Amino acid sequence: MITWGISANSHDAALAVFSNDGLEFASHSERFSGIKNDAHLNEELINYALKWGEPDEVIWYERPFVKTLRQLRAGQGWHYNENNIKQYLKGYGITAPIKYTSHHHSHAAAGYYTSPFRNATVVCIDSIGEFETLTVWSGKGDSLKKIYSQGYPHSVGLWYSAMTQRVGLKPNEDEYILMGMAAYGNPHRLWNDMYEMFSYVDGCDIVYKKNFHRGYKDFRPDLTTEQDMYDIAAATQKTYEFTLEQILEWARKYGSSNNLVLMGGCALNCSANGLAYKYFDNVWIMPNPGDAGSAVGAVLAHKKYHMDMDHVYTGYNIEGEYPVEEAVKELQAAGICGVANGRAEYGPRALGNRSLFADPRGHDIKDRVNEIKRRQKFRPFAPAVLSEHYHTNFEGPANSYMQFTARCTNPNLYPAICHADGTSRVQVVRPDGSGIRALLEAWYDATGCPMLLNTSLNIKGKPMVNNLTDAEEFATMYNVKVFTGKQ
Ligand SMILES: [Fe+2]
Secondary structure (H helix, E strand, O other): OOEEEEEOOOOOOEEEEEEOOEEEEEEEOHHHHOOOOOOOOOHHHHHHHHHHOOOOEEEEOOOHHHHHHHHHHOOOOOOOOOOOHHHHHHOOOOOOOEEEOOHHHHHHHHHHOOOOOOEEEEEEEOOOOOOEEEEEEEEEOOEEEEEEEEEOOOOHHHHHHHHHHHOOOOOOOOHHHHHHHHHHOOOOOOHHHHHOOEEEEEOOEEEEOOOHHHOOOOOOOOOOOHHHHHHHHHHHHHHHHHHHHHHHHHHHHHOOOOEEEEEOHHHHOHHHHHHHHHOOOEEEOOOOOOHHHHHHHHHHHHHOOOOOOOOOEEEEEEOOOOOHHHHHHHHHHHOEEEEEOEEEEOOOOOOOOEEEEEOOOOOOHHHHHHHHHOOOOOOOOOEEEEHHHOOOOEEOOOEOOOOOEEEEOOOOOOHHHOOOOOEEEOEEEOOOOOHHHHHHHHHHHHHOOOEEEEEEOOOOOOOOOOOHHHHHHHHHHHOOOEEOOOO
16 A cells, blocks of 8 residues: 655645555655755656555645635635645646645644654644644544644744745745844844734734734834844744743643644744753654645554654665765865765755765864855854764754754854854764764764764755755865765
8 A cells, every 4th residue: 555645735845655664755846856945746756756656545734625715815815726636636647546634733643643752742833724823732642632723814933934024035935044043133122022913922822913924024114234134033033932932831731741742834943942841851843844744744644653753864865885984085185075875854954865064173164164055154054963972062952853952062162063142953963873873983083073064965046965966966066075875
């Protein structure tokens, strides 16, 4: 039995393949089309997924008719035809029977059934599903029961996206950049203006005075300077953290577990995620908590079974041995190199198989990587560190998926991976047999340095490198060696 889970036709489409043995493949559509955040499926992705056979059934990640009603209510028009998923999939040659699950149920299932918990409170926060924008669930054994739901237009995610647009960034895409900008601003200056936007906040009951669906470009039009933008970002982040704490406190009180599963696009806010430990003993965030993760979540919502998700290497495969020796040599000689090997990561982070690595020591390395990545200087870089050296260099929560920020205790030794606020978004690499673990061990043996700067291997404006051709293109364009392993 082959089951496909699909989230598409909105933004950042993804497809997951399950066989009787479990998850066989999951990838973002963009990696195959080369179009960043591609909203739609494509032939290359589908052909790759067909390696596991024709699907017997497809589970779609949301309920299209309910979404159509919400779009109508939101004044976006009648999109009945665009939301006809049977026709949509037929256009890609997919004719298997389709089942549907609700948007937030897909988020909750993606989180709960991939978590190590058999009882948990699940919190999903995003911009918008069909109507729902915030849900809380109780997971027990194989069942998931919704205990709270907040609906459109009140939406923490829509508000955060509106502020992302206000500082000149792209909503629904650049929220992580706003989060990085926050470290350069004064969070107190605009706190009152931010708080004014709520008409009511009490636990999960978060009611805004405004509908942020169409943005909030006219928020404080007098603010125009670069520092103003940083201050808006800082106040936005501080307000988000305040809201998140309200939600988590409620969820701890009215949920029945000290285990938390946090999901939805807002769970990508690694600066805020650590707050979860104030209210819960254990926290799991699926490594792909946004809508693309719902390709897996939709299937799990139907199958209702737990699967261990101990890695995210489920995408396109570049065969061959992980190029440990070559990478260490190049890192010692040039300070920077790329690796594209094995199965690509499912999720927004490069965790070793499609990574640009750099020596985190030395003050010029951040500028050099920034020049290659052609990105804003204020953006932070993340380290991948051997797990046994985590506590001598960082303080705070961290895991294998860069989902939390920790305080960097040796900023002078590793300036390239410390953000302006003294934190790092760390990838803790345990002895798990992965290629990146072998690379870090060899790097440590050669240099005594237990970490590497790890950023995604992508050409500016494009998604992460997927195949050998993409890897070559990156190497040629930026004149950086990219090792793909012995084929
Ligand atoms: Fe969502």
